[in-house]
Amino acid sequence: MKPLGDVPWPPDPIVTDRLILRETRTEDRKGLAELLSDETVQAYLGGPQHTREELEELIPQDPNTRPGIFAVEHAGEFVGRITIQRRDRAWAHHVREEGDEVEIGYEFLPITWGRGIATEATRAALGWIERTLPGEPVVLTTQVANEPSLRLARKLGFVEVERFMGFGAEQWFGHLRDE
Ligand SMILES: CC(C)(COP(=O)(O)OP(=O)(O)OC[C@H]1O[C@@H](n2cnc3c(N)ncnc32)[C@H](O)[C@@H]1OP(=O)(O)O)[C@@H](O)C(=O)NCCC(=O)NCCS
Numbered sequence: 001m002k003p004l005g006d007v008p009w010p011p012d013p014i015v016t017d018r019l020i021l022r023e024t025r026t027e028d029r030k031g032l033a034e035l036l037s038d039e040t041v042q043a044y045l046g047g048p049q050h051t052r053e054e055l056e057e058l059i060p061q062d063p064n065t066r067p068g069i070f071a072v073e074h075a076g077e078f079v080g081r082i083t084i085q086r087r088d089r090a091w092a093h094h095v096r097e098e099g100d101e102v103e104i105g106y107e108f109l110p111i112t113w114g115r116g117i118a119t120e121a122t123r124a125a126l127g128w129i130e131r132t133l134p135g136e137p138v139v140l141t142t143q144v145a146n147e148p149s150l151r152l153a154r155k156l157g158f159v160e161v162e163r164f165m166g167f168g169a170e171q172w173f174g175h176l177r178d179e
Pocket of ligand 1: 109120142
């Protein structure tokens with residue numbers, strides 16, 4: 001994981017119709033442990049690496065460890081996170097020679113699925129990227145088999161660059177189309 005680098009952080013909270021996007025806070029630890037230990041959420045992300053109990057110990061008291069990790073709050077509760085990082089030039093698959101593109105990922109608790117919450121949150125995060133890192137290419141990788149994720153990526157305007165085999169599955173690598 002390569003950090004985003006020098007961006008103003010924590011950001012002013014981003015408020016949408018139903019959500020608030022902000023840095024992760026101590027009160028999010030329980031929700032983060034739930035998100036990271038949930039078999040369904042982690043199904044296409046390599047599966048949970050730890051149990052919920054382990055995560056409740058492992059997640060730092062202040063989970064705001066680096067710029068680019070947005071907690072998403074709905075009705076006062078943590079419901080998911082959006083992770084923004086750099087795609088290290090040492091890795092394969094890029095849309096520019098020097099690599100280091102801005103890469104986005106999303107994970108939401110199943111109680112929110114099918115309500116457009118992920119769409120609303122990710123759109124807001126893409127707006128933040130555009131304001132904070134204007135002109136930077138934005139990329140996304142997801143398993144082809146992860147249909148809800150691929151549907152969301154396409155809805156947000158990501159277009160396929162290539163598919164490749166990685167982590168034992170077919171991966172879809174896309175970039176955000178210039179408007
Ligand atoms: C990927 C993931 C975020 C998608 O969640 P989602 O809830 O399906 O995504 P959306 O926010 O786009 O919701 C879409 C559905 O809500 C419906 N919806 C209901 N109310 C809506 C509203 N007010 N606005 C927009 N859509 C709405 C849409 O019609 C759509 O239905 P469809 O899936 O039948 O087409 C979720 O499955 C997840 O967290 N997965 C686990 C983590 C993961 O695999 N991440 C991918 C790694 S990059």
